[in-house]
Amino acid sequence: MSAVVTPRHRVARLAPGRIAIVAGVAIMAVVIFAAVFAPIIAPHDPYAQSMLARFRPVSAEYWLGTDQFGRDTFSRILYGLQITLWTAFASTALAMVCGTAIGILSGYHGGRVDRWVSAANDLLMSFPQMVAGIIIVALLGPGITNLIIAIAITAFPAFYRMARSAALALRERDYIDACRVLGYSDIRIIVRHLLPETLDDIIIVATLWLATAVRTESSLAFIGLGAPPPAATLGGLVRDGFDNLLDYPGLAIWPSLAILIVMIGLNLVGDGLRDANDPRATA
C-alpha cells in the first residue's frame, strides 16, 4: 500500500506554514496568558489613582511608568489586553456563527432568498469598515456589548461571503446529490456534509479577522467610541496617552506596541494556516 494521508494526519501537511504558525501561536500564547492572568501578574491595581505617583518613568516598581493619574501603565495594558481580546474573540465568534450559518443557508437554498440576502450583504460591505463601525456604535450607544455587536456586524460580510460561495460550489457536487438521493434532510446535509467541508476556510478567515477586530476595537476606542472609562482597552490607552504625547511619549507607545504584537501574532497564525491549507503549496 502506498503511504496514506488521512484527514487526521493533516498536521503533517502543515509544513509550509509551520514556522509562521509556531511563531504566531507562541506570541498568542504569551498574550492570552498575560490577559487571562492579568489580576495575578499585574503588579498594581490598574484603576488605583495616586497623585503622588503621576508620570513616573520606567522603574523597578512601575515597569512601564505611570500616567497622569498615577496609574501603573503595565497593569493597565494587561487589563486592557483582557478587554481588547475578549471584544475581538466575542465579536469574531459572533460574526463567524451568524455569517457562516446565514451564508451556507443562503448559498444552499439559492433563488430569491439568496439574491436578497446577498444584496443586503453587499450594501453592508459597501461601507468602509470603520465608518460602519462608527455608525453602529453611535446608533447602539457605548458599552462593551454594543461594541462587540458593532464589530461583529462589520466582520459579518467576510464570513457570509466565504460560506455562501463554498455552499454554492459544493451544492453542485455529486456527493450532495448523493445525500439527497439517500433521503437526507436539508439540515442533515448542511450540518453533516457541507459544513465540515467549509470549516477549514472559515477558521482561517476567523483568525485573520481576529486581527482586524483588534484593530477596529482599538480604532473605535481611539476616537472615543470604545469601552467607557474607567475600563481600559488598548485603543483607549493609546488615546489617553496622546494627551501627553510630547512630554510622556511612552504612555501612547507602550499600548501601541501591545496592539502591534497582538496583530503580528494573529496574522502569523492566520497566514500560516492559510498557506498550510493551500493545495498549491502542498502539491
Next chain:
Amino acid sequence: MLLKVEGLRVSFSVRRGWPFPKTHELKAVDGVSFDVRQGEAFGIVGESGCGKSTVARAILRLVNLKEGRVVFNGIDISRLPVRQLRRLRPKLQMIFQDPAASLSPRMRIGDALAEAVRVHGIASGKAVDRLVRDALNEVGLAPESAERFPHEFSGGQKQRIGIARALVLSPSIIVADEPVSALDVSVQAQILNLMARLKAERNIAFVFISHDLGVVRHFCERTAVMYLGQVIETGQTREIFDAPSHPYTRLLRSVSPVPDPEKPALAEVQEGEPPSPLDPPSGCRFHPRCQFVTDVCRTKTPVLRPFGGGLVACHHAETLPPAEL
C-alpha cells in the same frame, strides 16, 4: 410495472446574448416516456447534450420537472411532497459517474454507509455494523474498508463503495449515470459483472445511462436511444443494435468502435455534429444530418410508433433500406 416515466419534460433557462442577455428556454428533455420492469436493466444511450443524464436526475427529483409524471410502484413521485418522497428514497438509488465526487470526502466509509441505514431506521445498534459489513462484502471490499476514507481507494473501489451505499438501503431500482465511463477497461468489467450479479441475485432494476453502446448491449435488456431531448428509438437492446431502424441509431451503431480488425468499418461517415439543444431543428430533429431526409422530415415532427419489435420516431421507418453493419 416498477417505474413508469410519462411525457417527461425538463427545461433550463439560459441567459445568452450581448450586451443585453435574454433568457432562453433550453428544453433538455422534451417529452420522454418509458417504463422499467422489476429486475430489468433499461439503457439510455445518446451523445453529450441529448438529455440522458437529465432524465436520470429528473427521475430522482434532483432537477425539477416541467411536465410529465414519474410513477414508481404506483405512486406518482413527481408531485410527492418532499417528506413523503424522502421515505421512498431508499427504494430508488443512484450511482454516479465520478465515484470520487459522490462520496463525502471527510467521512469514513463505514460512517457514510451507517448514516444512510440509521436515517431510514432500517437497523439500529450492532445490526447497523453488520449491515454495513455485509454490503461491503457483497461488493467485494474488505470489512476493514469501513475504517478508511474515500481518498484511500482507487477509482474502481470507490465505485464499489458507491454501489454498497445504495445496497444498504435494499433498493428496488438503481439509476446509474455513466457508472463505468471513468474507469479503465479491466475495472469496468469488474463493476459491470458486479452490477449484473446484483441484478440477477437481488432482482434490482437499473436505469443505465451510457454513451458506450457496447456496455449497454452487455448490460441492458431494453434500450432507448435519445437525440436532442427526445427518444427516437426504443426496444430490445439486441434488436436495436443488430438491426437499428432509425437513421440516427444506425449512425451511432456504425461509428461505435468494434474491437475486431477483420470487420471493416463502414466506408464513409457524413460530417456534422448535433445542433445545439437551445435551437433544435424543426420537424424531425435529426433531419439536417440524415441521409434519407425528405420534405416531410423538415416540417413534421415524427412521433414514436411501433415498428419491428420496438418503437421508432421516423417518418420513413418502413421504407428505409436495411442497415448495413
Next chain:
Amino acid sequence: MSVLVVDDLRTSLQINGGEYHAVREISFSIEEGETLAVVGESGCGKSMLAMSIMRLLPSVASITAGRILLDSLPIEAVSETGMERVRGAKIGMVFQEPMTALNPVLTVGEQISEPLRDHLGLSRREARKAAIGLMEKVRIPSAASRYSSYPHEFSGGMRQRVVIALAIACHPRLLIADEPTTALDVTVQRQILDLLDVLRTEGKMGMLLITHNLGIVAGHADRVAVMYGGDLVESATVTDLFRNPAHPYSRALLASLPRVDRDLSELASIPGRVPTLVNMPDGCRFMDRCPHAMEKCNSMPPPADVGDANLHMVRCWLYVQGGEHAA
C-alpha cells in the same frame, strides 16, 4: 524507412530520493505512413512514453537509457532550443483536450499561421492563405470566414480539427495523437479518426496513436503495442494481436471488453489493480494479477526481445525457451 525508432528506452522518475522506472526497456519503430497504436490502462506509462519522445518530460523524470531516432536523427543529441524546432516542424501533436492546446485569446487563424511563419518562413499574406488551406484540409466548413473566430466559438470536434491543422502545418514526419478523441462524442470521434487516417496517408507521416480504446485500435491502427506498468508487454500487427493475443494481460484485456456487435455471457475481469509505481514488482509487473504466474516471474523481468520486434513480440516468461508452461 522508419520515421521513429525507439531502442531500449528507459525513463525514470525521482520520487522521494528513490528512482522508479516509468518506462522500462521499450523498443519499437514506426514506418512512413504507418499507425502504431499504444494501448494500456491508466498508469501504464503510455503518456510518459510520448513525453519522452517529445522530450517534454516533467522535471522529476528523465531518460536514463536508450536511443530515440526521429527520421534518423538521434534526438538526445539535439539541444533544448533545437528540440523546440524539431517539435514544431518534425513532430505534430494532438492531445485529448483541444482547448488546452489552443490559446484562448488568439484567433484560430493566427494560431495556425504562426508556425507557418516561424518554421517555414512564409510572409503574413502567404501564411494566411496557407492557414485557410489547412483549415479546408481538416474540413472546417467555411474556413475563410472562420479564420478570425476564437477557439471558444468552436465545438469540441471543430477545435480538435484546428489542433490537427496546427499539428500538420509544417508537414511533420511523425504525428503523436494522445487520446485524441476521448473527450469527443462517438460520431465526432469517428470523423476525427478518419481525418487523421487520410492526412497520415497523404502526408506519408508515421502516427503514434495513444489510446485506451481497443475498438479504435482495431479500426485505425496497423500495428499495436500493449503496455502495462511501464513495460511494453506485447506488440504485433493489429490483426495478429486481436486474433492471437499472447501475453496474459493482452488476453485478459480483450476478454474484458463489452461488444456492441455480439452478446457475451460474462466479461472476463482482471482481479486487483495496477500497482503504483513505487510498489511495482521487480520482476514481471503483471505478476500479481496473472493467472499463469510462476517462480521465475517474481525474480526477474522477462526478456524484452522474445520474438521478432516487427512481427509479434511478447514480453512474458511463458514464451521463453525452457519456460515451465507452454502457452
